[in-house]
Amino acid sequence: GAGVSQSPSNKVTEKGKDVELRCDPISGHTALYWYRQSLGQGLEFLIYFQGNSAPDKSGLPSDRFSAERTGGSVSTLTIQRTQQEDSAVYLCASSRAANTEAFFGQGTRLTVV
Amino acid sequence: QQQVKQSPQSLIVQKGGISIINCAYENTAFDYFPWYQQFPGKGPALLIAIRPDVSEKKEGRFTISFNKSAKQFSLHIMDSQPGDSATYFCAARREDSSYKLIFGSGTRLLVRP
Numbered sequence: 001g002a003g004v005s006q007s008p009s010n011k012v013t014e015k016g017k018d019v020e021l022r023c024d025p026i027s028g029h030t031a032l033y034w035y036r037q038s039l040g041q042g043l044e045f046l047i048y049f050q051g052n053s054a055p056d057k058s059g060l061p062s063d064r065f066s067a068e069r070t071g072g073s074v075s076t077l078t079i080q081r082t083q084q085e086d087s088a089v090y091l092c093a094s095s096r097a098a099n100t101e102a103f104f105g106q107g108t109r110l111t112v113v
Numbered sequence: 114q115q116q117v118k119q120s121p122q123s124l125i126v127q128k129g130g131i132s133i134i135n136c137a138y139e140n141t142a143f144d145y146f147p148w149y150q151q152f153p154g155k156g157p158a159l160l161i162a163i164r165p166d167v168s169e170k171k172e173g174r175f176t177i178s179f180n181k182s183a184k185q186f187s188l189h190i191m192d193s194q195p196g197d198s199a200t201y202f203c204a205a206r207r208e209d210s211s212y213k214l215i216f217g218s219g220t221r222l223l224v225r226p
Binding site for chain 2: 040043044048056093102
């Protein structure tokens with residue numbers, strides 16, 4: 001596709017349920033990042049993929065959060081046993097290489113009720 | 114040392130005026146400083162970026178001023194237009210690590226017609 005695609009665009013889930021958020025990076029981009037944007041706040045780094053490996057997962061807030069990337073392309077961010085404080089916009093970005101411009105998707109707005 | 118502090122939180126400027134947003138950082142290992150523009154419901158988009166070996170970079174109406182000794186950088190929007198109304202984020206990145214972006218908290222700019 002022409003840009004970074006994220007799905008779903010909106011997700012409402014009940015507290016305690018698991019959710020999966022998907023990111024389709026720009027074709028050929030080897031680096032992929034997940035960020036979280038809480039209401040009125042800046043973006044908070046979650047995890048970085050180079051290819052299928054995650055050399056930096058230091059931003060994952062708890063062991064309820066995990067992510068994987070397969071085929072050097074699609075990535076899935078999974079949040080288990082969701083809590084209300086997980087409500088935020090989850091943004092994915094990709095870049096051709098780690099030190100080049102990062103392009104962001106439109107995000108998934110997660111609401112935990 | 115990872116923090117990037119951004120001010121003001123919000124800014125109102127008349128059409129044709131100059132918008133100025135400031136950021137400060139602590140970590141001297143940062144060596145790439147981008148500014149992102151975000152419209153409601155969209156992901157951030159790279160506006161302009163600078164490296165610490167230059168003190169100023171200009172692209173059209175947008176200028177970054179960089180003061181390495183003070184560890185500060187700012188975005189100037191000349192001849193501000195209503196279409197510039199958006200949230201602006203400064204960021205910083207270390208290029209010897211995961212290349213993750215550390216974001217400021219954002220500035221909501223409103224340009225009045």
